Amino acid sequence: MSTKSVKSVVLVHGGFVDGSGWEGVYKALSKNGYKVSVVQNPTTSLADDVAATRRAIAAAEGDVILVGHSYGGVVITEAGTDPKVAGLVYITAFAPDQGESVAKLIANPPPGAPVPPILPPQDGFLLLDRTQFAASFAADVESSLADFMANAQVPWGLDALNGEVTKPAWKVKPSWYLVATDDKMIPVPAQRMMANRAGAKTVDQSGSHAVYVSQPQAVAAIIEDAARGVSN
16 A cells, blocks of 8 residues: 555445435545545445445545444445555445344343334334334434435335444454444444454444535545544
8 A cells, every 4th residue: 555645535324315415425535635536325235235335435536534333334344455445444334244234233132222113114114103203313414314314215124224234344454433422323332342453543423314415625634634643
């Protein structure tokens, strides 16, 4: 990997949403000279999403900072071993170890932890209860946008939920982690456990699970910190 400045960023969304939620982060990074691409995961299976992400990495100019939100953290953990990936940034995301999946990481929530309003699977896909979407996923997002997100959900495949990581990229790549301290989807203690285990440089940010939508400047800031960190 070169020591020259890393200016390419690949953004990976999580379950129930598409890549459009990254617009604010995209604009903030682009304004500061970064070349940003947004992966549109099919969220059908971990293998499919990793393949989509690897295509974006291959198309990027030079080394990249690979960023994942929520389930996107599983995708970057698996795809991030690519030699073009200089660093990983987890935005209130899952950072599984070898053999772990989202399903395994959420299997035994601690007493009192928020329970995401996931509806029973239909044809192998999951959705969140629209009436509870804003409160659980996007509590600090402007209400009309949160309502749009609830009604524009992307079905999340059980094969994505159950997809297990083979070789965790955070074991071989420097990592950063933004903890969303008001998250009602991934408990804060779980975020901290995964960040600590990955040896990630951690930043706390007040915000919901959709912090990448509501606080794009804060999210862009940790990504730029990662880009500078791997360039030094």
